[in-house]
Structure formats: C-alpha cells, structure tokens
Amino acid sequence: MDADLFTAAAEARQAKDPSLAPLAVRMRPRDLDEVVGQRHLLGEGSPLRRLVASESRVTAPSSVILWGPPGTGKTTLAYVVSHVTRQRFVELSAITAGVKEVRAVIEDARRHAGSQGRDTVLFLDEIHRFSKAQQDSLLPAVENRWVTLIAATTENPYFSIISPLLSRSLLLTLESLTDDDLREVVQRALGDERGLAGTLTLDSDAEEHLLRIAGGDARRVLTALEAGAGSAADKGEESITLATLESAVDRAAVRYDRDGDQHYDVASALIKSIRGSDVDAALHYLARMVEAGEDPRFIARRLMISASEDIGMADPTAIQVAVAAAQAVALIGFPEARITLSQAVIHLALAPKSNAAYLAIDAALADVRKGLAGPVPPHLRDGHYKGAAKLGHAQGYIYPHDDPDGVAAQQYAPDAIHGRTYYEPTRHGAEARYADITTWLRTRLNTPTPPTS
Numbered sequence: 001m002d003a004d005l006f007t008a009a010a011e012a013r014q015a016k017d018p019s020l021a022p023l024a025v026r027m028r029p030r031d032l033d034e035v036v037g038q039r040h041l042l043g044e045g046s047p048l049r050r051l052v053a054s055e056s057r058v059t060a061p062s063s064v065i066l067w068g069p070p071g072t073g074k075t076t077l078a079y080v081v082s083h084v085t086r087q088r089f090v091e092l093s094a095i096t097a098g099v100k101e102v103r104a105v106i107e108d109a110r111r112h113a114g115s116q117g118r119d120t121v122l123f124l125d126e127i128h129r130f131s132k133a134q135q136d137s138l139l140p141a142v143e144n145r146w147v148t149l150i151a152a153t154t155e156n157p158y159f160s161i162i163s164p165l166l167s168r169s170l171l172l173t174l175e176s177l178t179d180d181d182l183r184e185v186v187q188r189a190l191g192d193e194r195g196l197a198g199t200l201t202l203d204s205d206a207e208e209h210l211l212r213i214a215g216g217d218a219r220r221v222l223t224a225l226e227a228g229a230g231s232a233a234d235k236g237e238e239s240i241t242l243a244t245l246e247s248a249v250d251r252a253a254v255r256y257d258r259d260g261d262q263h264y265d266v267a268s269a270l271i272k273s274i275r276g277s278d279v280d281a282a283l284h285y286l287a288r289m290v291e292a293g294e295d296p297r298f299i300a301r302r303l304m305i306s307a308s309e310d311i312g313m314a315d316p317t318a319i320q321v322a323v324a325a326a327q328a329v330a331l332i333g334f335p336e337a338r339i340t341l342s343q344a345v346i347h348l349a350l351a352p353k354s355n356a357a358y359l360a361i362d363a364a365l366a367d368v369r370k371g372l373a374g375p376v377p378p379h380l381r382d383g384h385y386k387g388a389a390k391l392g393h394a395q396g397y398i399y400p401h402d403d404p405d406g407v408a409a410q411q412y413a414p415d416a417i418h419g420r421t422y423y424e425p426t427r428h429g430a431e432a433r434y435a436d437i438t439t440w441l442r443t444r445l446n447t448p449t450p451p452t453s
Contacts, residue, residue: 398410
C-alpha cells in the first residue's frame with residue numbers, strides 16, 4: 001500500500017472510531033475558549049474572535065498568517081475557525097502540495113460557495129516552503145475571498161513570504177507555551193473523555209519530565225503522555241511513573257531544576273569548561289541545558305558574556321560568533337538552535353583565552369569609584385558652541401589624522417589618572433599583536449609607566 005492510500009485508510013478508520021486518533025488530535029480544542037496559551041491573540045475583539053463571529057465575518061481578514069514554533073497551536077487555530085464557523089476545511093502541506101493542488105482547492109471552493117453557499121477555509125501548513133510563483137497563485141483567491149486562507153509558518157514571514165501576500169494578510173505571532181500552559185494541556189488530557197478519561201494518574205516527577213521534554217510544544221507533550229499511558233496500561237499500572245514514562249519515550253530525565261541551584265550550577269559549569277578550553281565538557285553541559293528545556297536565549301546570553309570576559313582580544317571574532325548565535329537562536333528557536341549553540345560553544349572553548357578586557361574595565365571602574373576622575377583636559381572639550389574659544393575649550397588640540405603615523409602625542413586622560421594603565425594585553429592568540437601595538441602606542445604617546453599601588 002503506498003503512502004497516500006495508507007494515510008487515507010488511517011483517516012477513514014479514525015473517522016469511524018475517533019478513539020483511534022492520536023491523543024493530540026482527540027484533544028484538539030473545539031472553540032477558542034478551549035485554546036491554551038496565546039492569550040495575547042484571544043481577547044475580546046481580537047482578529048481571531050472576529051474571524052469566527054458571524055456578524056463580523058464580512059469585515060474579518062480573508063487571509064491570516066500564523067507564525068510561531070512547532071506545537072504552539074497553528075493547526076489548532078485553523079481547525080477551530082473552521083469548526084466554529086461551520087466552513088469547509090481543507091488542509092494542504094507546502095511540503096507535498098503544488099500549484100495544481102492549490103488551484104484545485106480554490107476551484108472546488110468556488111463551486112461550493114455557489115451551489116451550497118458554504119465558504120472554505122484553506123489551511124496551508126509550512127507556507128515558507130512554497131516558491132514565489134507558488135505563493136503568487138494564492139493571491140486571486142485571497143483578493144476575491146474565494147477562500148479564507150490560514151497559512152502557518154515556523155520561519156520569519158518577512159523573509160519567507162512574498163510581500164503582496166503578506167500585505168494582504170493579518171500576521172499573528174504565536175509564542176511557545178509556558179510550563180503552566182502545558183500543565184493545563186496534560187491535566188485536561190488526563191481527565192477529559194476525549195483523552196484518558198481519568199483512567200490513569202500521573203506522578204508529579206513524571207509530569208515535570210513531560211514539561212521538560214516538551215520544549216513549549218503541546219503536540220510533543222501529548223504524544224509523550226500517550227506513549228507513557230500506553231506503557232502503563234500494558235503493565236497494568238494505575239499511574240504513569242517517571243520510570244514508565246522514561247522507558248516509553250526513550251529519554252532519560254535530566255535532574256535539573258530550572259529555578260533552583262542546578263540551573264546555576266550547570267550554567268556555571270558550562271562557562272568554566274569553556275574558560276578551561278575543555279570543549280567536550282562544555283558540550284556536555286550544553287546538552288544538559290538543552291535537554292532540560294533551558295531557555296536558549298539564556299544560554300546565548302551566557303556565551304556572549306564569556307566571549308568578552310574569557311576570550312576578548314585573544315580572538316576578537318569570538319564575540320561576533322556569540323552575538324550571531326544569539327540572533328540565530330531568536331530567529332529559529334529549538335530544536336534547530338541547538339546546532340547554532342553547539343557551534344558557538346565549540347568556537348569559544350577552542351579559542352585562545354584572555355581576561356584582559358574584563359580586568360581593564362574593572363580597574364577603570366575601581367578608580368572612578370575612588371573619585372579618581374577630574375575634569376576633562378581643556379583641549380579635548382567640545383569647541384563647537386558659541387563662547388567655547390573664550391573658555392579655552394578645544395584650544396591646542398592636535399588632530400591625529402594630520403600626523404604621519406595617525407597618532408598625536410598629547411594628554412588624553414584627566415590629571416587624576418594621567419599615566420595609569422588599565423588594559424594589559426596577554427600574549428595569547430591574536431592579542432599578542434595588540435600587546436605589541438599597545439606598547440608602541442604608549443611609547444608614542446609618552447605615557448608614563450603605571451604607578452605602583
């Protein structure tokens with residue numbers, strides 16, 4: 001049996017007996033009030049509410065783009081709109097469908113609208129996989145309201161969706177579900193007649209493990225719960241234990257409390273392993289943080305700090321890599337972000353190390369806090385306003401670009417700290433070059449040696 005026939009047969013069996021459908025399908029919300037999370041999109045008078053309200057459907061948008069991570073409810077919202085409004089629902093995936101399939105759906109929608117008076121909701125999943133020409137084929141249907149298009153994407157629509165379609169659509173951004181959201185999903189599935197109907201309970205540590213492995217994805221948490229429930233039922237157990245759940249999903253629980261000591265211990269171990277240039281240990285701690293469901297933005301922030309605190313000018317590209325990783329994490333999220341974070345961790349762990357930038361700013365701050373500041377030398381002060389010359393501001397300033405070496409020997413620091421040095425470059429990696437440059441510059445500027453303290 002080929003894939004299409006197998007899928008059709010499975011759907012037919014599920015239609016006759018809904019209990020055969022996966023738990024995530026059975027627990028799909030029937031109206032907007034059952035949707036968990038996305039509260040910013042579901043308030044009274046929101047575009048989604050207007051889309052399902054019969055009295056305002058004429059003024060509601062005819063095209064909606066749902067952008068968000070997997071498992072946040074994009075497909076669910078499309079089903080709810082169709083179910084509540086009693087419109088025909090047609091689902092296509094941009095992975096397998098093309099222009100031919102899209103046009104067939106549109107023509108069929110026009111026939112139903114004319115003969116039966118029923119509008120059609122076209123749910124197009126992963127629209128970012130459509131080419132420009134394929135997306136162009138949707139425009140007439142959107143402009144003429146032949147269908148209500150609800151398109152879903154996990155990628156930034158400003159980069160992946162053509163401007164004409166984007167401008168004609170309402171863009172709604174979905175957020176990853178919180179642990180409280182997922183806990184509500186799990187508890188509802190345990191007790192609801194469509195779910196496990198109270199036949200099993202869930203141990204608290206097993207529930208915490210479910211939340212960890214879900215990564216903000218409702219579909220994933222329900223799939224794992226269903227696997228655990230099936231395993232518990234096979235064993236004749238009345239409760240889903242952590243051991244049963246681990247066995248069912250083949251994923252060991254990471255002993256990691258994101259709000260407790262281990263959160264900080266593992267993060268500290270990651271940074272100290274990078275500082276110690278142990279790339280394998282660093283990757284281990286990164287993996288523990290990823291597996292525990294740590295916020296990838298938190299990890300990225302720690303890496304950016306490490307790039308300056310522990311590497312600095314020994315490898316000036318380290319901070320660029322860390323910042324790029326943070327930006328990528330914000331754009332793609334988990335699970336793909338694990339690869340970006342891995343690259344950054346490897347780069348930082350293998351880079352030559354220097355804490356000179358860290359020590360330099362702290363030494364300068366220490367002097368400022370001691371009161372070693374003083375007025376800015378007159379020749380460095382702003383001389384662009386009326387009366388500045390009478391005060392002697394900017395008088396005698398030497399323009400460095402007029403010097404053959406591009407360096408003008410004059411006093412730059414206030415008298416209180418003139419002659420003190422803060423940046424002491426190492427001879428590690430690229431910083432060796434900056435050590436030579438710093439020595440030459442200080443000599444050229446006739447900067448005295450630092451005072452002994």
